Amino acid sequence: MSEIREIKSTRSEIVLSLHSHIRGLGLDSNMEPKPVAGGLVGQIEARKAAGVVVDLIRQGKMTGKGILFVGPPGTGKTALAVAIARELGEDTPFVAIDGAEIYSAEIKKTEVLMRAVRKAIGVKVRELRKVYEGVVKNIKIGFVKHPFNPYARIPGEARITLETKDDSITISVGEEITSQLVQLRIKRGDHIWIDAETGIVHKVGRVKGVEEAKYYDIDSTRIEEEMPSGPVKRDKEIVRVFTFNDLDLYVASQRFSITSLFGVELEKEIDEDVRKSVNSMVKKWLEEGKGEIVPGVLFIDDAHLLDLEAFSFLTKVLESEFSPILILATNRGVTRIRGTDIEAPHGIPLDLLDRLLIIPVKPYTREEIKQIILIRAEEEEVQLSKEGLERLADIGANHSLRYAVQLLRPAYIIAERRKHQEITPEDIEEASKLFIDTKQSVKLIKQFEEQFMK
Ligand SMILES: Nc1ncnc2c1ncn2[C@@H]1O[C@H](COP(=O)(O)OP(=O)(O)O)[C@@H](O)[C@H]1O
Ligand SMILES: [Mg+2]
DSSP states (O other), X not given: OOOOOOOOOOHHHHHHHHTTTOOSOOBOTTSOBOSEEXXXXXXXXXXXXXXXXXHHHHTTOOTTOEEEEEOSTTSSHHHHHHHHHHHTOTTOOEEEEEGGGGOOSSSOHHHHHHHHHHHTEEEEEEEEEEEEEEEEEEEEEEEEEOSSOTTOEEEEEEEEEEEOSSOEEEEEXXXXXXXXXXXXXXXXXXXXXXXXXXXXXXXXXXXXXXXXXXXXXXXXXXXXXXXXXXXXXXXXXXXXXXXXXXXXXXXXXXXXXXXOOTTOOOSSOOOHHHHHHHHHHHHHHHHTTSEEXXXXXXXXXXXGGOBHHHHHHHHHHHHSSSOOEEEEEEXXXXXXXXXXXXEEETTOOHHHHTTEEEEEOOOOOHHHHHHHHHHHHHHTTOOBOHHHHHHHHHHHHHTOHHHHHHHHHHHHHHHHHTTOSSBOHHHHHHHHHHSOOHHHHHHHHHHHHHHHHO
């Protein structure tokens, strides 16, 4: 049996945290970008183009096509990819990988890509389940002796009365449900539902004003004003979003007869059979109206680092029936396609390039850089002095925006240690001595290399 281990792939989360201030493209009702909106500043033309892309996606006219953001580092290529995903809705999956990431020692390149692709497509599934739902009117928990420890008592069975505006049912439940009731500390006044088939108990909230129920001034439970209505025993629609990758892992794990593998990745490749059966399962759900596809964004940064095999894989993905929204980014002009002598615009083969809408992004003015830094400072909840902001804007203009944004956190920690209320230019100076930008770090290594060569 194959060994299954978790591989931490948190790149998407890291990317999202660097861009957490971005809420959307910041467009008005005519799809025109507002100067500062949705967490975005400037880059008006590119945002307008991205807005058109969102329209095309919504109309289903982007199938078979992708997007390429082209521009120097720190001009918001990743930020705009995140903004497109946000604009498409909160459920939209966003997966970010770097071109270099596919050259992993353990997994085939196309497998890395395939996984990223399948993480970036969601399936919203509707399920009707038989449940008992209502407000707890009465609950009696019977305790029994622990089978091995005569001094301990454990929950045995329970009798529970659930009520709605229109109905009231008393049920008795066995040990498994009882122990959940105890763990969730279910009491009079709680709004709960119990899945009739699986016996899983869910606590929804607490309803105000139930007789003989106790209420506290501070309570983390959601308070509801009204009793639920309708019958206690009912069909409940449950909506869940899975990614294709979740389903692949689930089906694969069943074949390995290892249960509950959600959130765990297979180190080994996933069988093509598994993916085929997931696809046909999803297709069945779609036909039966039980499911709905939620296309997400697959963002590939430094796309010039991909090779021919990867590019032709992506071209095929664009043609396939289930495909995410593919967004590539690069800061290269004409360059060699990796692993070949062929020169191509952005190092991307023409047959893929033909399918990409290219959106250029341009460097920011100092004023725009200032505004972006201010938005980030607010997002990270750090206090920045006026002079500090000017200093960071200089760094943003002379080094890179990303570097300036990244200095905010360490500068604030230094400021706090020095008992400064806000980040001062000196705190930034200190932070930039401790943490250098990539240009400096590359230069440093070169110097060392030259010394060692002598
Ligand atoms: N127009 C913008 N508005 C707001 N924040 C931006 C904008 N452009 C870039 N940023 C932020 O600046 C930082 C660097 O930008 P990034 O998108 O990583 O640039 P690139 O991907 O082109 O190298 C990120 O934190 C990003 O969210
Ligand atoms: Mg980037």
